[in-house]
Amino acid sequence: MRIAVVDGQGGGIGKHITEKLRKELPEGTEILALGTNALATAVMLRAGANEGASGENAVVLNAGRVDLIVGPISIVVPNSMLGELTPKMAEAIAQSAAAKILLPLIPGRTTIVGLKSEPLPHLIDELVRKVREAQAD
Template identity: 35%
Template sequence: MIIAILDINGAGLGQNIIKKLKKDLFHDINIIALGTNTFATSKMVKAGAHIGVSGEKAICSFCKKNKVDCIIAPIGILCNGEKDMELCPSICKAVINMDCTKYIIPLQKHDIYIPGTRNLQIKDFIEEIISDIKCKMVIS
Protein backbone atom coordinates (compact mmCIF):
# COMPACT_ATOMS: atom_id res chain seq x y z
CA MET A 1 0.00 0.00 0.00
CA ILE A 2 1.31 3.45 -0.94
CA ILE A 3 0.35 6.29 1.40
CA ALA A 4 1.17 9.94 0.71
CA ILE A 5 1.29 12.49 3.51
CA LEU A 6 1.02 16.18 2.63
CA ASP A 7 2.18 18.80 5.11
CA ILE A 8 3.45 22.37 5.24
CA ASN A 9 5.77 24.53 7.34
CA GLY A 10 7.42 22.39 10.04
CA ALA A 11 5.48 19.20 9.25
CA GLY A 12 4.51 18.48 12.85
CA LEU A 13 1.26 16.89 11.76
CA GLY A 14 2.97 14.87 9.03
CA GLN A 15 5.62 13.61 11.43
CA ASN A 16 3.01 12.41 13.92
CA ILE A 17 1.02 10.63 11.23
CA ILE A 18 4.11 8.92 9.79
CA LYS A 19 5.31 7.74 13.21
CA LYS A 20 1.88 6.29 13.98
CA LEU A 21 1.63 4.62 10.55
CA LYS A 22 5.09 3.07 10.99
CA LYS A 23 4.15 1.83 14.46
CA ASP A 24 0.74 0.40 13.58
CA LEU A 25 1.15 -0.61 9.92
CA PHE A 26 4.84 -1.41 9.65
CA HIS A 27 4.29 -4.13 7.04
CA ASP A 28 3.50 -3.59 3.40
CA ILE A 29 3.33 0.21 3.35
CA ASN A 30 5.34 2.73 1.41
CA ILE A 31 5.09 6.28 2.77
CA ILE A 32 5.64 9.27 0.49
CA ALA A 33 6.24 12.65 2.18
CA LEU A 34 4.88 15.59 0.20
CA GLY A 35 6.30 18.73 1.80
CA THR A 36 5.61 22.23 0.56
CA ASN A 37 9.19 23.08 1.51
CA THR A 38 12.41 21.13 2.02
CA PHE A 39 12.29 21.58 5.80
CA ALA A 40 8.85 19.94 6.03
CA THR A 41 9.90 17.14 3.69
CA SER A 42 13.12 16.41 5.58
CA LYS A 43 11.24 16.26 8.90
CA MET A 44 8.80 13.72 7.47
CA VAL A 45 11.59 11.63 5.96
CA LYS A 46 13.37 11.64 9.33
CA ALA A 47 10.09 10.46 10.89
CA GLY A 48 10.14 7.44 8.57
CA ALA A 49 8.80 8.33 5.13
CA HIS A 50 10.46 6.28 2.40
CA ILE A 51 10.55 9.06 -0.21
CA GLY A 52 10.33 12.83 0.02
CA VAL A 53 8.95 15.24 -2.57
CA SER A 54 9.42 18.99 -1.99
CA GLY A 55 7.86 22.10 -3.42
CA GLU A 56 4.95 23.09 -5.64
CA LYS A 57 6.21 21.83 -9.00
CA ALA A 58 7.50 18.53 -7.63
CA ILE A 59 4.29 17.80 -5.68
CA CYS A 60 2.09 18.62 -8.68
CA SER A 61 4.24 16.45 -10.95
CA PHE A 62 4.17 13.59 -8.44
CA CYS A 63 0.37 13.78 -8.14
CA LYS A 64 -0.11 13.73 -11.91
CA LYS A 65 2.36 10.92 -12.67
CA ASN A 66 2.00 8.54 -9.71
CA LYS A 67 -0.65 6.33 -8.19
CA VAL A 68 -1.16 6.14 -4.44
CA ASP A 69 -3.75 4.23 -2.44
CA CYS A 70 -4.50 7.20 -0.22
CA ILE A 71 -3.32 10.65 0.74
CA ILE A 72 -3.55 12.28 4.16
CA ALA A 73 -3.64 16.08 4.25
CA PRO A 74 -4.70 18.96 6.48
CA ILE A 75 -7.99 20.72 5.78
CA GLY A 76 -6.08 23.55 4.08
CA ILE A 77 -6.01 21.38 0.96
CA LEU A 78 -9.65 22.34 0.47
CA CYS A 79 -8.96 26.07 0.79
CA ASN A 80 -7.32 26.42 -2.62
CA GLY A 81 -4.69 29.00 -1.82
CA GLU A 82 -6.14 30.60 1.29
CA LYS A 83 -4.09 33.57 2.47
CA ASP A 84 -1.17 32.80 4.79
CA MET A 85 -0.95 29.24 3.52
CA GLU A 86 1.73 27.37 1.64
CA LEU A 87 -0.86 25.33 -0.22
CA CYS A 88 -1.17 27.10 -3.52
CA PRO A 89 -4.08 26.43 -5.89
CA SER A 90 -2.01 24.13 -8.11
CA ILE A 91 -1.12 21.80 -5.20
CA CYS A 92 -4.72 21.78 -3.99
CA LYS A 93 -6.00 20.91 -7.45
CA ALA A 94 -3.36 18.23 -8.05
CA VAL A 95 -4.11 16.48 -4.76
CA ILE A 96 -7.89 16.68 -5.07
CA ASN A 97 -7.71 15.31 -8.63
CA MET A 98 -5.76 12.21 -7.57
CA ASP A 99 -7.66 8.97 -7.99
CA CYS A 100 -7.37 7.71 -4.43
CA THR A 101 -8.91 7.97 -0.98
CA LYS A 102 -8.27 11.37 0.57
CA TYR A 103 -8.16 11.65 4.35
CA ILE A 104 -8.60 15.28 5.38
CA ILE A 105 -7.58 16.28 8.90
CA PRO A 106 -10.21 18.85 9.98
CA LEU A 107 -8.01 21.24 11.90
CA GLN A 108 -10.04 24.20 13.12
CA LYS A 109 -8.24 26.79 11.03
CA HIS A 110 -8.94 29.10 8.13
CA ASP A 111 -12.44 29.96 9.42
CA ILE A 112 -13.63 26.45 8.55
CA TYR A 113 -15.60 24.57 11.17
CA ILE A 114 -16.83 21.03 10.61
CA PRO A 115 -19.70 20.17 12.98
CA GLY A 116 -19.03 17.13 15.12
CA THR A 117 -15.27 17.65 15.30
CA ARG A 118 -15.06 20.18 18.15
CA ASN A 119 -14.25 17.68 20.91
CA LEU A 120 -11.89 15.50 18.92
CA GLN A 121 -8.14 15.83 19.15
CA ILE A 122 -5.71 15.35 16.28
CA LYS A 123 -4.69 11.98 17.71
CA ASP A 124 -8.34 10.87 17.44
CA PHE A 125 -8.43 11.78 13.75
CA ILE A 126 -5.15 9.94 13.14
CA GLU A 127 -6.47 6.83 14.94
CA GLU A 128 -9.62 6.85 12.82
CA ILE A 129 -7.62 7.20 9.60
CA ILE A 130 -5.28 4.36 10.53
CA SER A 131 -8.22 2.16 11.47
CA ASP A 132 -9.77 2.74 8.06
CA ILE A 133 -6.48 2.05 6.28
CA LYS A 134 -6.13 -1.21 8.21
CA CYS A 135 -9.60 -2.26 7.06
CA LYS A 136 -8.70 -1.50 3.44
CA MET A 137 -5.48 -3.51 3.75
CA VAL A 138 -7.43 -6.55 4.99
CA ILE A 139 -9.95 -6.27 2.15
CA SER A 140 -7.35 -6.01 -0.64
Protein backbone atom coordinates (compact mmCIF):
# COMPACT_ATOMS: atom_id res chain seq x y z
CA MET A 1 0.00 0.00 0.00
CA ARG A 2 1.21 3.51 -0.88
CA ILE A 3 0.04 6.21 1.55
CA ALA A 4 0.40 9.96 1.01
CA VAL A 5 0.64 12.12 4.12
CA VAL A 6 -0.22 15.70 3.17
CA ASP A 7 0.60 18.67 5.39
CA GLY A 8 1.85 22.22 5.22
CA GLN A 9 3.19 25.09 7.27
CA GLY A 10 5.61 23.51 9.80
CA GLY A 11 4.58 19.92 9.03
CA GLY A 12 3.87 19.10 12.69
CA ILE A 13 0.64 17.20 12.12
CA GLY A 14 2.17 15.29 9.20
CA LYS A 15 5.18 14.47 11.36
CA HIS A 16 3.04 12.92 14.08
CA ILE A 17 0.94 11.00 11.54
CA THR A 18 4.07 9.71 9.73
CA GLU A 19 5.77 8.62 12.97
CA LYS A 20 2.68 6.74 14.14
CA LEU A 21 2.06 5.08 10.75
CA ARG A 22 5.72 4.01 10.50
CA LYS A 23 5.59 2.53 14.00
CA GLU A 24 2.23 0.75 13.61
CA LEU A 25 2.13 -0.47 9.99
CA PRO A 26 3.99 -3.35 8.31
CA GLU A 27 7.52 -2.64 7.09
CA GLY A 28 6.56 -2.78 3.42
CA THR A 29 4.11 0.11 3.71
CA GLU A 30 5.27 2.98 1.52
CA ILE A 31 4.74 6.46 2.97
CA LEU A 32 4.99 9.48 0.67
CA ALA A 33 5.35 12.89 2.34
CA LEU A 34 3.60 15.57 0.31
CA GLY A 35 4.28 18.99 1.76
CA THR A 36 2.84 22.28 0.64
CA ASN A 37 6.36 23.56 1.31
CA ALA A 38 9.87 22.11 1.65
CA LEU A 39 9.94 22.47 5.45
CA ALA A 40 6.80 20.36 5.92
CA THR A 41 8.17 17.71 3.56
CA ALA A 42 11.54 17.61 5.34
CA VAL A 43 9.88 17.20 8.74
CA MET A 44 7.80 14.26 7.46
CA LEU A 45 10.86 12.66 5.83
CA ARG A 46 12.73 12.83 9.14
CA ALA A 47 9.69 11.22 10.77
CA GLY A 48 10.03 8.15 8.55
CA ALA A 49 8.46 8.79 5.14
CA ASN A 50 10.08 6.82 2.31
CA GLU A 51 9.96 9.68 -0.19
CA GLY A 52 8.88 13.28 -0.23
CA ALA A 53 7.94 16.04 -2.62
CA SER A 54 6.88 19.64 -2.12
CA GLY A 55 4.57 22.18 -3.71
CA GLU A 56 1.50 22.36 -5.84
CA ASN A 57 2.69 20.23 -8.75
CA ALA A 58 3.94 17.46 -6.46
CA VAL A 59 0.60 17.25 -4.64
CA VAL A 60 -1.46 17.43 -7.84
CA LEU A 61 0.65 14.80 -9.61
CA ASN A 62 0.90 12.33 -6.74
CA ALA A 63 -2.68 12.55 -5.42
CA GLY A 64 -3.68 10.17 -8.21
CA ARG A 65 -0.74 7.80 -7.70
CA VAL A 66 -1.42 6.61 -4.15
CA ASP A 67 -3.88 4.21 -2.55
CA LEU A 68 -4.66 6.34 0.48
CA ILE A 69 -4.35 10.02 1.40
CA VAL A 70 -4.19 11.13 5.04
CA GLY A 71 -3.89 14.51 6.74
CA PRO A 72 -6.02 17.24 8.27
CA ILE A 73 -9.37 17.89 6.58
CA SER A 74 -8.02 21.27 5.53
CA ILE A 75 -6.18 19.51 2.68
CA VAL A 76 -9.47 19.49 0.76
CA VAL A 77 -10.26 23.13 1.57
CA PRO A 78 -8.94 25.60 -1.03
CA ASN A 79 -6.67 28.34 0.34
CA SER A 80 -6.42 26.73 3.78
CA MET A 81 -3.19 26.62 5.80
CA LEU A 82 -2.85 30.40 5.43
CA GLY A 83 -3.08 30.03 1.65
CA GLU A 84 -0.45 27.29 1.28
CA LEU A 85 -3.06 24.73 0.16
CA THR A 86 -3.97 25.97 -3.30
CA PRO A 87 -7.31 25.37 -5.01
CA LYS A 88 -5.56 22.99 -7.47
CA MET A 89 -4.15 20.94 -4.57
CA ALA A 90 -7.52 20.74 -2.81
CA GLU A 91 -9.23 19.72 -6.05
CA ALA A 92 -6.64 17.05 -6.89
CA ILE A 93 -6.88 15.53 -3.41
CA ALA A 94 -10.68 15.65 -3.29
CA GLN A 95 -11.05 14.16 -6.78
CA SER A 96 -8.39 11.49 -6.35
CA ALA A 97 -9.65 7.92 -6.52
CA ALA A 98 -7.54 7.21 -3.43
CA ALA A 99 -9.37 6.62 -0.18
CA LYS A 100 -9.02 9.53 2.25
CA ILE A 101 -8.75 9.48 6.03
CA LEU A 102 -8.81 13.04 7.34
CA LEU A 103 -8.45 14.58 10.78
CA PRO A 104 -11.24 17.05 11.65
CA LEU A 105 -8.92 20.02 12.16
CA ILE A 106 -9.78 23.31 10.50
CA PRO A 107 -8.65 26.36 12.43
CA GLY A 108 -10.79 29.44 12.10
CA ARG A 109 -14.47 29.81 11.54
CA THR A 110 -15.39 26.35 10.23
CA THR A 111 -17.07 23.88 12.56
CA ILE A 112 -17.80 20.25 11.76
CA VAL A 113 -20.78 19.05 13.78
CA GLY A 114 -21.32 15.50 14.96
CA LEU A 115 -17.73 14.95 16.02
CA LYS A 116 -16.43 14.65 19.53
CA SER A 117 -13.62 16.94 20.52
CA GLU A 118 -10.45 14.90 21.09
CA PRO A 119 -6.79 15.80 21.60
CA LEU A 120 -4.59 15.47 18.49
CA PRO A 121 -2.81 12.28 19.71
CA HIS A 122 -6.17 10.52 20.11
CA LEU A 123 -7.25 11.63 16.64
CA ILE A 124 -4.01 10.32 15.14
CA ASP A 125 -4.53 6.97 16.92
CA GLU A 126 -7.98 6.77 15.30
CA LEU A 127 -6.51 7.69 11.91
CA VAL A 128 -3.97 4.85 12.21
CA ARG A 129 -6.76 2.40 13.14
CA LYS A 130 -8.65 3.45 10.00
CA VAL A 131 -5.50 3.02 7.87
CA ARG A 132 -5.04 -0.50 9.26
CA GLU A 133 -8.66 -1.28 8.36
CA ALA A 134 -8.06 0.06 4.83
CA GLN A 135 -4.99 -2.16 4.47
CA ALA A 136 -7.00 -5.20 5.53
CA ASP A 137 -9.63 -4.60 2.83
